[in-house]
Amino acid sequence: MPAEQLYSLADLLRVMQRLRDPEQGCPWDLEQDFNSIVPSTLEEAYELASAIEHGDYPHLAEELGDLLFQVIFYARLGEERELFDFAHIVHTLVDKLVRRHPHVFADGEIEGVVDDSTSVAEVKESWEAIKRQERHQRRQTSVLADIPTALPALSRAQKVQKRAATVGFDWPDVSGVLEKCAEELAEFLAAGEESKARQEEELGDLLFSCVNLARHTGIDAEAALRRATSKFENRFNRLEERVNSQGKKLDELDLESLDGIWDEVKREA
Numbered sequence: 001m002p003a004e005q006l007y008s009l010a011d012l013l014r015v016m017q018r019l020r021d022p023e024q025g026c027p028w029d030l031e032q033d034f035n036s037i038v039p040s041t042l043e044e045a046y047e048l049a050s051a052i053e054h055g056d057y058p059h060l061a062e063e064l065g066d067l068l069f070q071v072i073f074y075a076r077l078g079e080e081r082e083l084f085d086f087a088h089i090v091h092t093l094v095d096k097l098v099r100r101h102p103h104v105f106a107d108g109e110i111e112g113v114v115d116d117s118t119s120v121a122e123v124k125e126s127w128e129a130i131k132r133q134e135r136h137q138r139r140q141t142s143v144l145a146d147i148p149t150a151l152p153a154l155s156r157a158q159k160v161q162k163r164a165a166t167v168g169f170d171w172p173d174v175s176g177v178l179e180k181c182a183e184e185l186a187e188f189l190a191a192g193e194e195s196k197a198r199q200e201e202e203l204g205d206l207l208f209s210c211v212n213l214a215r216h217t218g219i220d221a222e223a224a225l226r227r228a229t230s231k232f233e234n235r236f237n238r239l240e241e242r243v244n245s246q247g248k249k250l251d252e253l254d255l256e257s258l259d260g261i262w263d264e265v266k267r268e269a
Helices: 009-019 027-031 038-053 057-080 086-100 120-137 153-165 174-193 196-216 221-245 255-268
Strands: none
Touching (some): 009 057, 038 221, 057 086, 086 120, 153 196, 174 196
């Protein structure tokens, strides 16, 4: 489509307005509220992440558009309740970005230029200091305040650990983390004959320690597990195809036979 024919942000806002029109809008869209569209927002975010992980760049613009639509939806709901509108969302975002990047925007001005260079380490330190100040202004005194509870468990664990580390509560090096993982594994194994609740608690501690290991080695735990799951899924699909090509079904083979095919699939990878 030629540039002059491309739809604009104004068109998108108008489409959302039409969808929420009380008399001529879409019945489904009219039924939605802030809470009801949260699952869609999370789903669109994961679909975007999946497209990036799989290198599906031809569809990336579409996935980004789906996520943007969620923002537009929230903006419309906020405007209808006279809470905020899209312009307010943009203003709040720009204000925060400029405030949190004093090493780029001199004197808090978008066109203000800072002459001195800044290292990545200094940027991270400044970022955390600014966020601490923001939490203080919001009367959030805890170091762990404002970490979303709706984050995926691995991501939230990593974020909690990272925040605690900013005040020195952290292992000095990875060796301590490895020892902790071994300790938690032993405790989980020892809880094998106890209650299910005790096993769950110990497994949670073990997973938390594994996330800490990922953080200390510079690995994103959530991304690592997604890749591991995807790898298993791909190998299992190939195993299934191989069994089917032999005119058999998975549940017709014993575990030893399946393990043999699985090892073949792994060697081919």
